Amino acid sequence: MPEHAQEALFRPVRAGNAFEETVERLMQSIRLGVVAPGERLPSERELATRLGVSRVTVREAIKSLQENHYVESRRGRYGGTFVNEEIPKPAPGKQFGDVDDVLTLRKVLEAGAAETAAGRSLGPSERRGLRAWLDEASTASLGEYRRKDSRLHLAIAEATGSASLTAAVAESRMRTNELLDHIPLLEPNLAHSNAQHERIITSILDGDPAAARRSMAEHLDGTASLLRAFLV
Amino acid sequence: MPEHAQEALFRPVRAGNAFEETVERLMQSIRLGVVAPGERLPSERELATRLGVSRVTVREAIKSLQENHYVESRRGRYGGTFVNEEIPKPAPGKQFGDVDDVLTLRKVLEAGAAETAAGRSLGPSERRGLRAWLDEASTASLGEYRRKDSRLHLAIAEATGSASLTAAVAESRMRTNELLDHIPLLEPNLAHSNAQHERIITSILDGDPAAARRSMAEHLDGTASLLRAFLV
DNA sequence: GCCCAATGGCTCGTATGCATACCTTTGGAG
DNA sequence: CTCCAAAGGTATGCATACGAGCCATTGGGC
Numbered sequence: 001m002p003e004h005a006q007e008a009l010f011r012p013v014r015a016g017n018a019f020e021e022t023v024e025r026l027m028q029s030i031r032l033g034v035v036a037p038g039e040r041l042p043s044e045r046e047l048a049t050r051l052g053v054s055r056v057t058v059r060e061a062i063k064s065l066q067e068n069h070y071v072e073s074r075r076g077r078y079g080g081t082f083v084n085e086e087i088p089k090p091a092p093g094k095q096f097g098d099v100d101d102v103l104t105l106r107k108v109l110e111a112g113a114a115e116t117a118a119g120r121s122l123g124p125s126e127r128r129g130l131r132a133w134l135d136e137a138s139t140a141s142l143g144e145y146r147r148k149d150s151r152l153h154l155a156i157a158e159a160t161g162s163a164s165l166t167a168a169v170a171e172s173r174m175r176t177n178e179l180l181d182h183i184p185l186l187e188p189n190l191a192h193s194n195a196q197h198e199r200i201i202t203s204i205l206d207g208d209p210a211a212a213r214r215s216m217a218e219h220l221d222g223t224a225s226l227l228r229a230f231l232v
Numbered sequence: 233m234p235e236h237a238q239e240a241l242f243r244p245v246r247a248g249n250a251f252e253e254t255v256e257r258l259m260q261s262i263r264l265g266v267v268a269p270g271e272r273l274p275s276e277r278e279l280a281t282r283l284g285v286s287r288v289t290v291r292e293a294i295k296s297l298q299e300n301h302y303v304e305s306r307r308g309r310y311g312g313t314f315v316n317e318e319i320p321k322p323a324p325g326k327q328f329g330d331v332d333d334v335l336t337l338r339k340v341l342e343a344g345a346a347e348t349a350a351g352r353s354l355g356p357s358e359r360r361g362l363r364a365w366l367d368e369a370s371t372a373s374l375g376e377y378r379r380k381d382s383r384l385h386l387a388i389a390e391a392t393g394s395a396s397l398t399a400a401v402a403e404s405r406m407r408t409n410e411l412l413d414h415i416p417l418l419e420p421n422l423a424h425s426n427a428q429h430e431r432i433i434t435s436i437l438d439g440d441p442a443a444a445r446r447s448m449a450e451h452l453d454g455t456a457s458l459l460r461a462f463l464v
Numbered sequence: 465g466c467c468c469a470a471t472g473g474c475t476c477g478t479a480t481g482c483a484t485a486c487c488t489t490t491g492g493a494g
Numbered sequence: 495c496t497c498c499a500a501a502g503g504t505a506t507g508c509a510t511a512c513g514a515g516c517c518a519t520t521g522g523g524c
Contacts, residue, residue: 004390004393004395004398005264005266005383005386005387005389005390005398005402006261006266007395007398008389008390008395008398008399008402009257009260009261009264009266009399009402010257010261010274010279010282010283011282011283011395011399012282012283012284013250013253013254013257013283013284013285014246014250014253014284014285017480017481018245018246018480018481018482019480019481021245021246022245025241025242025245028241029238029241029242032237032241034237034238034241042242043500043501043502044501044502044503045500045501045502047242050242050243050244051242051243051244051245052244052245052246053245053246053481053482054481054482054483055482055483056481056482056483057480057481057482059502059503059504062502073501073502073503074489074490074501074502075488075489075490075501075502075503076488076489076490076491076500076501076502077489077490077491077492077498077499077500077501078490078491078492078500078501079489079490079491079500079501079502080500080501080502081501081502098394098395100393100394101393101394101395101396101397102396104348104392104393104394104396104397105394105396105397105400107344107348108340108341108344108345108347108348108392108397109340109341109344111344112339112340112341112343112344113340115340116336116339116340151237154237155237157237157240158236158237158240160336160340161236161332161333161336162330162332162333162336162337163236163239163240163243163330163333164333164334164336164337164404165333165336165337165340166236166237166239166240167240167241167243168337168400170237170240170241172396249510249511250510250511250512251510251511275470275471275472276471276472276473277470277471277472285511285512286511286512286513287512287513288474288511288512288513289510289511289512291472291473291474294472305471305472305473306471306472306519306520307471307472307473307518307519307520308470308471308472308518308519308520308521309468309469309470309471309519309520309521309522310470310471310520310521310522311470311471311472311519311520311521312470312471312472313471313472
């Protein structure tokens with residue numbers, strides 16, 4: 001039996017240095033639509049506290065985002081660091097590591113999240129939130145779609161009430177998006193996707209875990225076969 | 233809608249310093265039974281490479297494990313760092329953070345892993361491996377049970393072929409074990425657990441994803457309700 | 465019996481990251 | 495108009511981590 005467990009446990013303890021990981025996180029929060037264009041990031045001091053790094057490191061990361069035209073900073077009270085309306089496309093680089101690894105993890109996490117969310121009794125604000133993100137995604141333009149779509153999936157994870165699960169989905173989503181950036185985004189896929197989103201959210205709001213899992217699984221399988229087809 | 237997504241994305245970028253995280257990983261590999269008592273850890277140089285930290289840091293971590301009587305090191309060719317036959321019980325400390333958070337993530341990951349593993353065509357060595365770990369767990373003494381049990385669950389995750397999923401299960405398992413350390417381990421539970429393990433592995437080997445998921449979910453729910461009962 | 469490869473043990477200079485303190489800018493409150 | 499709270503901008507000294515090299519020990523192969 002190949003000791004995959006060793007691979008898993010003796011993998012690198014850190015993905016990069018503090019600076020790189022901080023950039024990565026801020027980038028994620030923008031790309032996944034957690035902080036939308038025009039909105040303000042938390043203050044440097046707050047980010048430093050929450051991310052557990054020094055303010056110096058946060059500033060270096062923000063400086064890097066500024067140079068790449070993701071954000072702009074303004075001084076003074078009511079100033080801050082704001083996400084630009086037009087955010088650059090990600091650099092193409094990087095080989096896609098193990099496509100199956102990403103897709104397997106993603107399916108487990110997201111199908112599980114949908115099922116879990118459907119099994120909880122959601123509060124009114126949560127229900128409203130889900131519907132709102134669904135609407136955002138369904139009316140999004142091609143340019144916004146990736147971000148709004150990610151945000152919707154993240155909202156489903158949030159609805160499980162588990163911070164760890166939400167974090168895992170966010171991480172997995174970023175890895176998926178890296179793959180998706182290499183294949184075309186077409187109108188028909190988009191319409192199909194929206195219909196599936198509709199079913200997923202309905203199942204969750206109806207409190208039908210089995211249906212939620214099933215519809216989410218179908219949705220993910222669609223993207224997965226598209227990816228496998230394009231990425232050989 | 234409470235912005236849980238922000239909590240997830242603006243969480244600390246690192247759990248501790250390089251030393252602490254290295255200790256944690258080595259400890260995990262021992263506690264989860266990936267390196268069994270009497271076995272040798274990879275060499276310091278290899279660990280440094282694989283964990284992505286300097287050898288100095290690896291050595292400091294190992295030194296810490298030595299002082300806590302987890303391992304012993306021998307010099308010379310065919311030397312190395314060996315796991316002690318008797319490993320100490322974990323320090324009780326720490327408040328259990330969010331019990332539901334752990335249990336939710338665990339169920340999503342492990343039920344998904346069981347389903348995924350059952351849906352793959354497993355090679356002979358993988359099938360043999362699963363049966364072997366099942367046997368190990370079913371014949372384990374009370375003292376060994378936690379470790380053998382963890383190793384079996386990890387083997388199921390490995391059988392998905394996804395390194396990321398395996399890593400996530402390992403992480404989640406450690407968090408679960410922290411909780412389990414606070415409740416008694418009784419013979420009847422153990423027998424019940426073994427019967428469930430049997431069903432799970434059978435479903436996986438039979439290639440029945442739905443049954444694998446169902447039996448794993450039942451298994452996890454059992455432990456979950458036990459935990460919720462004991463931890464108020 | 466000698467050699468030597470592979471292991472753990474050790475040291476030192478450099479780079480990264482941190483905490484802390486202070487400065488500058490800004491716009492609303494009083 | 496003045497004040498000041500809250501934000502970004504800057505500088506310094508210390509702690510952590512790293513890379514690289516060398517030493518010491520051991521046991522099997524020749």
